[in-house]
Amino acid sequence: MNSDACVHVIDDDNAVRASLRLLLESVGLTVADYANAELFLKACSGTQPGCIVSDIRMPGLSGLELQEALDSRGIHLPMIILTGHADVPSAVRSMKAGAVDFIEKPFAPQRLLDQVHTAIAMDLQRHEELAQRATINALLATLTPREREVLNCVAAGHSNKAVAVDLGISERTVELHRGRGMKKLKFRTVAELVRLLAEEPDS
Numbered sequence: 296m297n298s299d300a301c302v303h304v305i306d307d308d309n310a311v312r313a314s315l316r317l318l319l320e321s322v323g324l325t326v327a328d329y330a331n332a333e334l335f336l337k338a339c340s341g342t343q344p345g346c347i348v349s350d351i352r353m354p355g356l357s358g359l360e361l362q363e364a365l366d367s368r369g370i371h372l373p374m375i376i377l378t379g380h381a382d383v384p385s386a387v388r389s390m391k392a393g394a395v396d397f398i399e400k401p402f403a404p405q406r407l408l409d410q411v412h413t414a415i416a417m418d419l420q421r422h423e424e425l426a427q428r429a430t431i432n433a434l435l436a437t438l439t440p441r442e443r444e445v446l447n448c449v450a451a452g453h454s455n456k457a458v459a460v461d462l463g464i465s466e467r468t469v470e471l472h473r474g475r476g477m478k479k480l481k482f483r484t485v486a487e488l489v490r491l492l493a494e495e496p497d498s
Contacts (some may be wrong), residue, residue, distance in 0.1 A: 300415045301345040304328040305335050305361070306377070307353045315348060318404050319411065332356035332364070341370035344422045346395070346414035348407070351378045351385050359385060362392050371421065373414035377402070431494055434480050442476035445469055449485060450492045 302324050304315045312328045319326045325345075329335040333355050335347075351358040358376050365372065376397040378386040386397035395414045398407055435443065448458040455473065459466040482488050 299325075299344060300419065301325045301327055301343055302411055302415070303335055303339065303345060303347045303349075303372070305332055305347065305349040305353070305358075307331055307350065311350070311377075315407075318407070319348075322408060324411065324415075332358075332361040335361070336364055336368075339365075339370060339372075341365075341368065341372065344415065344418045345372060346411060346418055347372050347374040348411065349374060349376060351376050351382045351389065351397070357385070358394075359389050359392065362389060362394065366393075371418075373417050375407070375410050375414055427494065431491060434491065437479045438476050439472075442472045442479070445472040446476045446480075446488060447492065449473055450489045 302319050304312055304319070304326060305328070306312045306315070307330055309330070312330070316326045316328055327338070329338070331353055332349070336356075347361075349358045349361060356364065358374070362374060365374075373395045374389075374393070376386050376389045376394050377400055378397050379400055383397075383399065386394075386399075390397055395417070396410045398410065438446065444462060445458055448461060449455075453461065455466050455469045458469045458473075462469070477483070477488065480488065480491065482491070
């Protein structure tokens, strides 16, 4: 498990927060705890991987309202909702809004730990995908518009001759743009180019 990941515990009950911190830290997880959602929102930048373990009903923002606030800020930390029996309908709504799971109190410690590890793994994968997209965008940004145009055609399986006809340029010019573009991307094969463009996020 990534040592940079943090579990954010949000609960207005001091005893619950303390017990959750003890449980999570007992398996080596980094924990930050907050007495309400507002305090968490002030502290959270959304750049650190991890997850949220939050009570559904708290003074101030509820768990559902916290989800909405995070979504409006573009923060996508996976959330695990803790709920009392009477709050199950609210927890179900929270799941539909994107929560990873809801766990009824009192809960089995191992179930919570399993869900926290699952949520952190999900967020680490999301961060890895974001980093890959940033790398892809940085590579593609080095291309001129014409180089990009030529490489798109090449990746689609067109020959240099076909690209020349499609773009209304000479085959030699296609070869020059193709060579320069591949060099900028540090690719040796068309297969690498196809893989890169397949992974490019939709614009």
